[in-house]
Amino acid sequence: MNRREFLGWIGVGTLASSLPVAIVACTPSGKSDISGPLTVGTLGDLDQKGQLVTGEGAGKVLVIRDPAKSDQLLAVNPICTHKGCDVEWKADQTAFVCPCHGAKFGADGTVQAGPARESLPTFTVKVDGSNIVVEG
């Protein structure tokens, strides 16, 4: 093996070893992550808007009232597990709906219709006074 062939093999090895990192970086992880309690808004805000959204990436949170128990709240990461578009809560469909390819998720984040295959990550949510607080 001459010098040119050797350097070519090193280049191929470097490219091959970096591919898994590049693929992971482009794929929705299905993981949610917020550091510490996060106040999303108030119950009044939620009742006025129907849904509250805050944060970015794995720490993005969407809060709704549980359609089955309106005194309970549910929180999901609204980034679609298919290709990463933001889902929206559609009360008339009782589902989180993705505008990109039509995936639907139940209020608990579970997949109701593809192409998504993985559930939306969920967060623990509680009410502190009139504030809505989400934890990882």
Ligand code: FES
């Ligand atoms: S990105 Fe949501 S269905 Fe494709």
